[in-house]
Amino acid sequence: MPAEYPTLLPREPVVTAAEMRAAEAAAVAAGTSGFELMCRAGEAAAAGIAAFYGPAPVLVLAGPGNNGGDGYVVANALRQRRWPVEVAALAPPATEAAQQAAALWNAPVMDIADAEPRFVLVDALFGTGLTRGLEEPLLSQFHALARASSVVIALDLPSGAATGDGTALSPLVRADLTVTFGAMKPSHLLHPAAASCGRVVVADIGLGEIETRLFRNGAAPTAVLGADTHKYRRGHVLVVSGAMAGAAWLAACAAQRAGAGYVTLASETAMPPSSLVVQPLGAIDLARADAVVLGSGLGRDAAARTRARRVLGAGRPMVLDADIFSLFADDPASVFGLGAVMTPHEGEFARLFGDLPGSKVDRARAAAARSGNVIVLKGPDTVIAAPDGRAVINDHASARLATAGSGDVLSGMIAAHLARGEAPFDAACAAVWRHGDAALRGRDGLIAEDLVGLIR
Ligand SMILES: NC(=O)C1=CN([C@@H]2O[C@H](COP(=O)(O)OP(=O)(O)OC[C@H]3O[C@@H](n4cnc5c(N)ncnc54)[C@H](O)[C@@H]3O)[C@@H](O)[C@H]2O)[C@@H](O)CC1
Numbered sequence: 001m002p003a004e005y006p007t008l009l010p011r012e013p014v015v016t017a018a019e020m021r022a023a024e025a026a027a028v029a030a031g032t033s034g035f036e037l038m039c040r041a042g043e044a045a046a047a048g049i050a051a052f053y054g055p056a057p058v059l060v061l062a063g064p065g066n067n068g069g070d071g072y073v074v075a076n077a078l079r080q081r082r083w084p085v086e087v088a089a090l091a092p093p094a095t096e097a098a099q100q101a102a103a104l105w106n107a108p109v110m111d112i113a114d115a116e117p118r119f120v121l122v123d124a125l126f127g128t129g130l131t132r133g134l135e136e137p138l139l140s141q142f143h144a145l146a147r148a149s150s151v152v153i154a155l156d157l158p159s160g161a162a163t164g165d166g167t168a169l170s171p172l173v174r175a176d177l178t179v180t181f182g183a184m185k186p187s188h189l190l191h192p193a194a195a196s197c198g199r200v201v202v203a204d205i206g207l208g209e210i211e212t213r214l215f216r217n218g219a220a221p222t223a224v225l226g227a228d229t230h231k232y233r234r235g236h237v238l239v240v241s242g243a244m245a246g247a248a249w250l251a252a253c254a255a256q257r258a259g260a261g262y263v264t265l266a267s268e269t270a271m272p273p274s275s276l277v278v279q280p281l282g283a284i285d286l287a288r289a290d291a292v293v294l295g296s297g298l299g300r301d302a303a304a305r306t307r308a309r310r311v312l313g314a315g316r317p318m319v320l321d322a323d324i325f326s327l328f329a330d331d332p333a334s335v336f337g338l339g340a341v342m343t344p345h346e347g348e349f350a351r352l353f354g355d356l357p358g359s360k361v362d363r364a365r366a367a368a369a370r371s372g373n374v375i376v377l378k379g380p381d382t383v384i385a386a387p388d389g390r391a392v393i394n395d396h397a398s399a400r401l402a403t404a405g406s407g408d409v410l411s412g413m414i415a416a417h418l419a420r421g422e423a424p425f426d427a428a429c430a431a432v433w434r435h436g437d438a439a440l441r442g443r444d445g446l447i448a449e450d451l452v453g454l455i456r
């Protein structure tokens with residue numbers, strides 16, 4: 001990689017419930033009690049709540065497990081800060097640590113059926129130990145109390161959210177703030193659960209670095225250009241156009257704006273004069289392309305298939321998108337094992353990989369392993385997975401990206417990163433972040449052409 005492009009910045013780990021339990025068990029084995037961890041969690045949550053909201057009447061809803069235990073610690077800590085606090089419990093605390101926490105509270109606890117709404121509702125019903133959705137009458141009581149509160153704060157997770165896959169096991173109350181412990185869990189980033197977390201704050205409870213292969217996408221590093229750089233050193237991107245010239249043109253412009261020094265559009269259609277180099281595919285020396293976008297605007301006819309085969313054979317770093325997934329749905333082996341970046345949305349993904357089991361992260365990982373390519377499984381919670389099991393969830397994005405051509409823009413951006421010599425996984429992560437960042441700086445009514453102009 002040219003020296004002027006730094007490697008990726010450190011990313012936030014995202015851990016599963018099992019990884020979290022293992023970290024907790026390791027801490028306990030090393031001499032920290034479960035109750036001590038709970039005290040750290042509850043104290044940190046109370047500090048977080050006090051940082052966001054002034055002293056106000058609070059109702060804490062405590063479940064039977066350790067999430068409920070955290071709730072008792074929060075109640076005690078806010079009471080010490082002179083907030084008026086009440087606690088309502090679903091059932092008596094069932095774990096030793098939660099019993100110790102309830103003893104700390106040492107004040108009346110009412111039944112949830114008797115609770116009155118207060119300004120702040122703290123949801124300490126269930127966390128990572130949830131095994132099934134909330135049942136009636138609790139579900140209705142919880143939602144009614146939340147509707148009548150001004151602020152809802154979830155401890156660890158909104159109760160009813162599964163930890164690992166973003167699913168809602170029962171309808172979720174939308175929290176304003178979720179204070180989680182040790183590290184983010186997949187459901188803080190995967191939809192639909194992520195949409196009910198509000199702002200997510202991670203409280204350090206002293207578990208140290210938790211071993212994981214899943215991360216939250218972080219900001220792409222800024223390229224620092226040396227005075228001696230030149231356009232080819234910044235990377236030569238080739239976009240192969242076909243029946244849908246507009247899509248390929250968007251990808252090419254996005255590659256330019258994302259930093260490629262030289263962009264060629266392989267097209268037999270005349271284009272308006274611009275800084276893009278437009279040439280028929282037959283006239284292009286494919287070996288000179290540092291990265292290729294294949295699929296955006298390619299078309300799905302026989303000519304597209306012929307063009308695709310020719311370009312695939314050149315063995316250049318590649319982004320495979322859009323029409324490629326239809327063209328090779330019956331022959332996926334032709335696009336596997338290339339070390340390329342594939343950028344399907346859910347529909348295209350299903351066409352190529354069928355109905356894989358598990359969470360979005362599991363499915364993207366399985367597809368990456370099967371295809372030998374980096375998979376960018378697009379959506380509000382885009383997952384990027386590498387064949388070796390590394391995965392990243394991107395939440396730095398905007399629903400404004402749901403517009404025609406936004407995928408073509410992303411393909412061009414990934415190609416610009418590949419063309420500078422970045423590894424496929426790093427290139428995909430950086431481009432996905434910058435793509436989302438551009439949309440966040442956009443406005444309602446954003447179209448793909450605007451997005452190109454907003455790339456930073
Ligand atoms: N793992 C860790 O490192 C730490 C965990 N802590 C807290 O502990 C939580 C996990 O605690 P637990 O494992 O005790 O689990 P939870 O407190 O999430 O819930 C488990 C309890 O709820 C019951 N339950 C599950 N789903 C139910 C449903 N739908 N209806 C009724 N009952 C249901 C279970 O039978 C069990 O009694 C975390 O979310 C976090 O808040 C913190 O105390 C600090 C450290």
Ligand SMILES: [K+]
Binds near residue numbers: 154156
């Ligand atoms: K909760």
